[in-house]
Amino acid sequence: MTDLRDTTSSLPEVPLDLADLAVRQHGSPRHLLSVADLGPQGITDILRLTDSFVEVSRRSIPKVPALRGKTVVSVFFEDSTRTRLSFETAARRLSADVMTFSASSSSLNKGESLKDTVLTIQAMGVDALVVRHSGSGVPWQVAGWLDGPSVLNAGDGWHEHPTQALLDCYTITRRLGLDPEEGLTGKRIAIVGDIRHSRVARSDVLAFTALGAEVTLVAPPTLLPPSLAGWPVSVTHDLDRLLPTLDVVYVLRLQRERMLEALLPSLREYTANYGLTRRRAALLEENALIMHPGPVNRGVEIASEVADQPGSVITAQVSNGVAVRMAVLFLLLGSGVDLASA
Amino acid sequence: MAKRERALAPPYGGVFVARTTVMDADDVRRATWRMAHEIIERNHDTRDVVVVGLQTGGVWLAQRLAQVVGEVNGEDVGLGTLDVAFYRDDIGLRPVLPEAATNIPFELTGKTVILVDDVLFTGRTIRAALNALADYGRARAVQLAVMVDRGHRELPIRPDYVGKNLPTRRDEMVDATEAGVIIGDVTAP
Numbered sequence: 001m002t003d004l005r006d007t008t009s010s011l012p013e014v015p016l017d018l019a020d021l022a023v024r025q026h027g028s029p030r031h032l033l034s035v036a037d038l039g040p041q042g043i044t045d046i047l048r049l050t051d052s053f054v055e056v057s058r059r060s061i062p063k064v065p066a067l068r069g070k071t072v073v074s075v076f077f078e079d080s081t082r083t084r085l086s087f088e089t090a091a092r093r094l095s096a097d098v099m100t101f102s103a104s105s106s107s108l109n110k111g112e113s114l115k116d117t118v119l120t121i122q123a124m125g126v127d128a129l130v131v132r133h134s135g136s137g138v139p140w141q142v143a144g145w146l147d148g149p150s151v152l153n154a155g156d157g158w159h160e161h162p163t164q165a166l167l168d169c170y171t172i173t174r175r176l177g178l179d180p181e182e183g184l185t186g187k188r189i190a191i192v193g194d195i196r197h198s199r200v201a202r203s204d205v206l207a208f209t210a211l212g213a214e215v216t217l218v219a220p221p222t223l224l225p226p227s228l229a230g231w232p233v234s235v236t237h238d239l240d241r242l243l244p245t246l247d248v249v250y251v252l253r254l255q256r257e258r259m260l261e262a263l264l265p266s267l268r269e270y271t272a273n274y275g276l277t278r279r280r281a282a283l284l285e286e287n288a289l290i291m292h293p294g295p296v297n298r299g300v301e302i303a304s305e306v307a308d309q310p311g312s313v314i315t316a317q318v319s320n321g322v323a324v325r326m327a328v329l330f331l332l333l334g335s336g337v338d339l340a341s342a
Numbered sequence: 343m344a345k346r347e348r349a350l351a352p353p354y355g356g357v358f359v360a361r362t363t364v365m366d367a368d369d370v371r372r373a374t375w376r377m378a379h380e381i382i383e384r385n386h387d388t389r390d391v392v393v394v395g396l397q398t399g400g401v402w403l404a405q406r407l408a409q410v411v412g413e414v415n416g417e418d419v420g421l422g423t424l425d426v427a428f429y430r431d432d433i434g435l436r437p438v439l440p441e442a443a444t445n446i447p448f449e450l451t452g453k454t455v456i457l458v459d460d461v462l463f464t465g466r467t468i469r470a471a472l473n474a475l476a477d478y479g480r481a482r483a484v485q486l487a488v489m490v491d492r493g494h495r496e497l498p499i500r501p502d503y504v505g506k507n508l509p510t511r512r513d514e515m516v517d518a519t520e521a522g523v524i525i526g527d528v529t530a531p
Binding site: 051052055056059060061063064065066094330334 | 429
């Protein structure tokens with residue numbers, strides 16, 4: 001691994017080409033697999049549509065008949081509380097029928113393959129599969145097998161979690177009161193913590209930079225990916241110096257369940273160097289946002305008081321998540337609108 | 343023609359070719375005044391009257407009606423907007439305009455709602471709007487005001503206040519704005 005100690009400087013020119021994203025956005029939005037498929041305009045369009053669904057969620061009857069007669073299945077091969085509930089709530093608020101598949105109580109235990117499982121679900125006549133799997137790329141594989149239903153990636157391994165990135169973009173732009181056309185232009189965002197194991201970080205980097213933000217990753221070298229070639233970000237290990245310059249500090253969960261090797265000397269040392277403690281939170285500008293994708297390890301990556309202080313938008317992220325997922329489901333299943341021509 | 347229809351016509355982006363001007367700006371203004379007075383006359387007391395314009399074509403007329411009713415009666419009239427994109431039975435045929443938002447800044451229960459659109463055609467938009475309104479509360483009554491009734495109804499819906507009854511062919515387009523009412527055709531660009 002390269003020495004990353006003095007790298008507040010940006011990385012060299014990167015192969016991740018935003019012009020390429022602009023080309024890809026003209027593809028049909030039948031599936032939502034990666035943030036990269038949307039492009040800056042696609043992301044902006046979804047955020048705009050989300051405003052309408054935030055309004056729906058505020059009503060006394062927060063339900064519209066837009067997806068009546070459609071069936072959405074959540075197919076989760078990995079544990080989840082908020083993402084699954086959020087998708088299911090979103091589908092119900094659009095009047096879709098919702099089925100839940102959970103791997104632990106399925107015929108997978110009798111040896112049925114992944115392919116047979118999703119083909120069985122398709123044969124029941126569903127319109128969308130919301131897929132989470134611990135293997136990177138599984139939603140792509142599933143989308144390739146299916147013929148008809150939409151596939152929504154609800155998190156695949158360490159790879160991507162596109163709806164999380166969309167709800168994060170929504171939360172930031174609306175909380176900071178930004179012009180939808182300008183996106184995140186010039187905003188400084190730090191993503192702190194376990195980048196290596198984080199699909200949220202990968203999708204967020206794609207989405208934030210697509211909207212024009214300057215993204216800095218902050219993590220111990222052991223929790224950074226083996227190579228950052230192609231990431232349009234800078235890297236630092238000095239959180240204290242960075243904090244006063246930030247518009248958003250995005251704290252990631254320390255994913256202890258994915259750590260197969262000893263990557264950290266101790267949790268206390270991690271908290272001392274990279275945790276968002278009360279002392280560090282005081283270094284932030286008054287209007288800066290504190291974000292976390294949940295679930296929160298209170299006292300590890302973020303102090304309990306900091307998670308609950310006024311600048312923290314962690315619960316807003318969750319409620320915006322429902323509206324963002326309504327927008328995505330509506331776009332894929334209900335509107336008949338090509339994102340590129342809408 | 344409302345922005346949605348403009349965006350809809352042959353695949354996203356037809357060209358509206360004006361043929362006949364049916365009403366000019368003065369005619370529209372006079373019709374608006376008459377409709378506002380009819381609203382006052384019919385409802386006696388406008389304290390419980392609110393005006394809700396349908397996105398996007400009905401918003402201008404709703405603003406004008408609320409303004410005139412307010413001026414004549416000396417009391418502000420509640421004004422809202424309603425987007426029925428999520429309630430339509432032809433979802434998938436019409437593009438969703440992200441900027442067309444619902445904004446109803448008052449309680450509907452017990453109110454008399456004047457639902458406002460520019461052109462009344464098949465009645466399907468109004469059907470969707472009635473469903474949408476029901477999700478906001480139980481209005482005491484809903485009345486319908488349109489600048490143009492062009493016929494060809496597909497549902498049992500009729501307007502209470504009409505700017506002009508205008509017989510049309512089904513394939514024509516009607517554009518009703520503050521600047522006037524125009525009949526025309528939509529052709530591919």
